[in-house]
Amino acid sequence: MLDSALNSYEALVVLATSSDENYPAENIIDGKTETFWISTGLFPQELIIRFTDNMKILTISIHSYNIKRLRIEMSTSEDADKFETIAETEFEQTESSLQTNDISVKVPNATHLRFVILSGYDHFVSVHKVGVQS
Amino acid sequence: MVKLRARCVVVGDAAVGKSSLCHMFRSDGAVFQKNYNMTAGVELLEKSVSVPETSDSEFFIYDSPGRELFADACENVWGQPSVMCVVFDITCEASFTSCSRWVERVRSHCNGLQVPGVLVGNKCDLSFRREVDSAEARTWAQTHGFQYHETSAKEIGQFEAPFLSLAQMFHSIYQDQIHTIKNVL
Structure with a gap:
């Protein structure tokens, strides 16, 4: 399922701390790397994805640009509270390509994933595609 | 329209x-x-600036103390600046000479990022006591890649200009970044 679009599984982006109507947050779950969401200034930035069913997740793949430090958290409740950290990582800077990272996690069942972008290599960072593998 | x-x-x-x-x-x-x-201490003010037909920028303004005694301690509050506004008094040569030092100080917090700036010659209502030549200030600004504004904080219609410049410059960095990303795809 790593390569298929999350939105075909009825996942939703329920929160994004930046919004430019030309680059909506839904772009990160449409399965395409050509469309993206971009932050509009300052850190940290947050994105929360909600799943309709509880998800077992072993790998999270992210296509992005200029992200430096990223923390991923999960929630098992319906109300998107009580998040716990499942990974914290630093991406390498890329210039002529997107950052492509697969992050191994142990998530038995999650209702929400929260991505907290703590810092970037520029004022603005973009997320192109988020995929999960169970 | 985007809000930066x-x-x-x-x-x-x-x-x-x-x-x-x-x-x-x-x-x-x-x-x-x-x-x-x-x-x-550092005083934090919030204000939105509109660049017609392009963007709104919400500025979190960190008004920092000039007195050396307080300045050192306050630098830590800045975090990573997005834009900078360097102010001097046109009736005080020494305050103009200090500008380079202030820029260095801010830059040391920028992690090598491009941070747009404006140079502001304030108190231009006191031009009869002027010690800093406009042309000299403008040249200094150009060599640092800054825009130069002379203002009188007292007069309506002047104090907005530096911030409007900063909003425009920040927006063009945003546009450049989108352009860069699209080229990578």
């Missing part, structure tokens, strides 16, 4: 009018402090 957010650090020697400028801008000209109160 920027951290704007305001620096310069003591008593050049940083707080006056910030407060006049914040209040759309409603608040001009007639009495001098030295800023000892």
Whole structure:
């Protein structure tokens, strides 16, 4: 399922701390790397994805640009509270390509994933595609 | 239309009018402090600036103390600045000479990022006591890639200009970044 679009599984982006109507947050779950969401200034930035069913997740793949430090958290409740950290990582800077990272996690069942972008290599960072593998 | 957010650090020697400028801008000209109160800590002000037909920028303005005694301790509050506003007093040569030092100081917090700036020659209503030549200030600004504005924080219609410039420059960095990303795809 790593390569298929999350939105075909009825996942939703329920929160994004930046919004430019030309680059909506839904772009990160449409399965395409050509469309993206971009932050509009300052850190940290947050994105929360909600799943309709509880998800077992072993790998999270992210296509992005200029992200430096990223923390991923999960929630098992319906109300998107009580998040716990499942990974914290630093991406390498890329210039002529997107950052492509697969992050191994142990998530038995999650209702929400929260991505907290703590810092970037520029004022603005973009997320192109988020995929999960169970 | 997109809303950008920027951290704007305001620096310069003591008593050049940083707080006056910030407060006049914040209040759309409603608040001009007639009495001098030295800023000892960093004062945080929030204000949105509109660049017609392109973007709104929400500025978090960090009005920082000029007095050396307080400046050191306050630098840590800045975090990573998005834009900077360097202020001097056109009737005080020494405050202009200090500008390079202030820029260095801010840059040391920028992690090598491109941070747009404006140079503001304040108190231009006191031009009969002028010690800093406009042309000289403009040349300095150009060599640093800054825009130059002369203002009187007292006068309506002048204190907005530096912040509007910063909003425009920050927006063009945003546009450049989108352009770069699209080229990578």
